[in-house]
Amino acid sequence: MKYLLLILSFLLVMSCENSKEDDLGFSADELPQRWKLVRMTGSFAGSESEGTAMEWQESYVFERGNTFTKTRLRDDQVETASGSFFLIEAGEEVGFKLVFNQDSEIIANCTSDNVEFLYFDNSRTSLRGSWWACDGPGLFYSRTD
Template identity: 35%
Template sequence: MKKIGIAVILMLIFISCSNEKAKSPKVSDYHGKWELIEVTGFRPANIIFDKLGWQESYVFNTDETFTKTRTKDNKTTTATGKFAVKKLDNETHFELTYEENNDIIGTCTGNLIEDLSINKEGLLVNSWQMCDGPGLIYKKSK
């Protein structure tokens, strides 16, 4: 009986550990295209994507460069730069440094640096909402 109990406990521990690892994206998983799926504000209601009014995406390349693209009113705007991945408080953060000023940069300071992070659900979120900007949430394309 003891052997069965120990086997069950070991199996539960193994399953718990393997599920935890599956939820944590690897650095290489960040590369690729992330598309805007949700915009939030101070109100609890979220804007539905098809009513958003613009489309936006980031593409993170393996050479630590990125491209941000926004299409609004049939006009496409693109901005590029370099990014760095950092671990802060057990979360993965991106520091994007743009090559030049552009209206699509979402920053609290008005400079060329934009901060993003990966939340517990594996979605990319901006930090702009901390200074009265919209909360923008992106999902990685497959």
């Protein structure tokens, strides 16, 4: 009987963890996921670009095991960085905390550390970078698979 209660308790905990992910609009069952930069804005009105008109092309691939790879193509040069991601909730906002394994020029943040944040929009269909909070460009991503 104790063994049966232990198994039921474990199953209950696991189902709660899965429902938490679903409540946040993200499911680990849908990995890998690729998110591509589709729009970039500047700090002044009218400084928006899309597609090939952007300064660079960029994507994130989120893999099982909570790992990710970020790739940026700029002036025919490809730079890649990788690390671990964590699903986060910050008040009303839900997104990813990305912790890079190494320093890289493609880490888009307001500090000099190896952490980057991406947040879902309300419909959970696009991500936006947090770099524009400190005068960086507004970066907007759409899921491609």
